[in-house]
Amino acid sequence: MKRTNQIVAESAIIGFLFVLTVVGGSFEGLSRPAEWAVVSNPDSVAASHDSNALSLYYNNTLSLLGEGKFANVSQLLSSFPFVNVSPSVNQTALTANSEIAAMNVSISKAILNLTTAGQQILAHELVNASALAKTGCIQAGAASSIFTEFVNSTSPALASLGVPAQPYAVGKELARTEISSLGSECQSLLALLSRPNANLTISSSQSAIATGGPVSLGASLSKQGASLSGQSVLFYLNGSYFGKVVTGAGGRAQGNLSIPFAYKPLGVITATVSTNDSIGLQEAASNSLDFAILFTGTKIVLGDPSVFLPTFGFTVRGSLTTASGTPLPGASVKIAFFNETSYANTSPAGAFAANLTVPVNAPDGVAYVNATFAPQGVYGPSKNFASIEVAHLPLKVTLDVPKLSLAGFTTNVSGKLTANGTAVPGATVRVASPWGEFQTQSDSAGRYFLALPVSISEFAPTQNLRVSVTPPQAYIVPGQATAGVSLLNPLIIILPALGAGVTAYELESLGLMPKLGRSAKKSDFETGRPPLASPGNSLAPTANSSGITLVYFQAVALASRRLGINFGESATMREMIGEVRKRDGPGAAPFSRIMLTTEDFLYSKEFDQARVKLAEENLTKLKEFWSG
């Protein structure tokens, strides 16, 4: 087969495979019920910015602000990065957003403070009410000034950049109404709190009080210069009522009261008198007195718990007393164990208890339970500790791998888990391999098994596997093991062999292979090549073989040219001799001898080299016969 023909044929076969695929796909597609969704390339969409859309965004934001939906306002503001805004407007829009965010904070705080102030007034906490009202009013004022800035400065700036104000007019009015109502509420509360009323003054000779201990308090009540007698004065420590005295002559009162157990360093005592319409007395609040709360000389006694394993719970118990042994009730004792902190309140007898659990990740060794009292105070803190011992069991992990694994197939790994000689069931086993991470669980005998798919693209001779095991029992230490896997990729053998075979074939077919056959092979088919000859049979030519074949080819060519015989490719030597004999009797004899000599050379086991010379003489005769 000619080279060009062969290349064309091979290309046609390769092309045929692709045509089959394409045609097959086309036929398959004929039954498709619908087209793909008609969507366009986003790159072809022209970027656009709608200023009206930004106005509507502000309308939504301001409306929510006006409706008091502060969380929604925050959420809307946080979504601003997703709003399509023109770069030229962006900076001003960010300014508007910061103003709205500031108003959102101020308004919400103002509402909270003013509402709480109103509640404090109802609870007769006028001092607190006054402070809250003042704070609320400041916040309301801040919201008002920011809103004014937004309306008078930012909004016109946005309008000048093409963002119309009209679409957010509704939201703006809602916000304005909200801010205005806050201002009104603020003024109302301040007026209520500043109304002239009775004057209540309290005093004490002490500056410190032992917690739960006595305090001497005096009170003086008057209205517009006239003393008020027979009125109850109610005393509060840090807002909690703890006793009262009744004013006597001159509107004065004196009493010794016991404060409740307080465990903060500062105690604030205030007093109020209730409304008494019969004498025209409005509710009034006193000044406040600050006292240092003393709880010096406390001590904690902790019982040492038994030894417990990780994840197991235990109870720690103790008591809190003064140095002299007086129990401190209702005190909060801080219990710290590892990174966990909890609080336990003391009973009326000063006892406390806490249930603790040893953490899963607790390291081996001694662990301490710390109990601390009054961590906020400056006086009388006390602490103590107990200890437990934490211990984990070591995990023994075995990893068995095959001696040789084939890439492209699965390889089985297995192993066993034991701790303290006992199988560990239900453990999570993770195998990290170059081909992914795989997971399984150990069975009831502590065994595990995994089939790892070794990638066909794995050409490395060895790879490492690492097994990490997490036992379900926290008191067993997680373990791991590593092992190397020997690998063989069949493609290393198959692909080169296949490639070499195909390459050799192509080179041979295309005539690019170094010639191994007879030198005359190239032109033999023109003149009737012996059927035996084939590329695979070719051997290195010798001088003798070249001589006889040269004589043979010359004889055949001469017969073809002179007698006009067209020898077919499949013609045998006998047929050639027959053809020559028909056309030219005298020339047939030497031609026949040349043919038979060539035949003997080709097919006999032995060949006399002297016959080559005789064949050459016969060729000379032929040339003489056919020279005319």
Added chain:
Amino acid sequence: MVARRSVVLRSVIGSAILGVLLFIALVNLAPDATPYSPNNYGWNGVRNLTSHYRVQFINSLGGLKSQKAVLLIIQPVYSFSQNDAQDVYKFALDGGTVVLAGDSAASNSLLQAMSTGIAIRGQYGILDATYNWKGQTLPVTLVNQSAVTEFSFLAGLKGIAMDQPSPLIIAADSHAYPVALSSSLSFETARSSSLAVVAVIGSSPSVVARGPFVVAAAESIGSGTVIVLGDSQFFTNSLWNIADNNALMANLFSKVQVYVDTSHWQANTIASLKAGFATLYSQASAFPLRYLLTLAFVGVAVIILPVFAFGGPATSGVGEENKRPRTTYTAAILERVRKDRRKYGT
């Protein structure tokens, strides 16, 4: 004639081997422009997805490992059979995450067969002039923060960008949650007019309804989750790196096996061919077929290689002395020569 047949035979075998190798190489490496193709580097391909996560294209929904796995179904073209839907339902029931992104009728066939409370209104598209990443047809939808505690894949997300999404309907008595909604300023239009720009203020005849619309929903099934996105383009290269899309994909696909269904796409795409190869490889790797195939392969190679390497059947009659020209022959040819000599009397 024998030699000629041998050459043709070798040529056919060699060409077929080369053709198959070339075909496999092209399927795996050659870029293309097919939608959702892993080899498509253009706007509608999923090259970015496949290069960042462990993605496997599959052509059968049965027998998938559901632990730490996500089944991604993008814009199915063919409706789901009851068996297919059962396979997907079982996958979710056993702990897998099913992500369906599309607006086709076939998508609804799956959702209905799985008895979810979610339906896609594919005939409508959503426009948003305010929340978008380029124009009205490319909205950015806001993540429902109240659903974050229910679905961990929403952690850290605020907005996700989409391309002409369709609204979803959630049945009132279902357990499905809306996880992403378009803004209250968005519009719904019929698909036929979805590319027309709608005025933000005032009325427009093409506007069917105003937002917010649910564009993504999730429902827990067993120990797994079904997530539905009304956007067929969500996982394509064009929406990569926009808004919080990458974070969502990281939440969904990191450290898990991602299966992409090709069995409901048009056949013979690069993706489906890849899926076919993967299935073939998987089946061939199964015991005991893998050993039989290996033996067969080696056997075929042993038979074929001599054909290529030596050019034909083995010959006999090699000469015994190197110094003498060696003559090779076969018994059949010698017999023919003898017949010729008898016939012609020579």
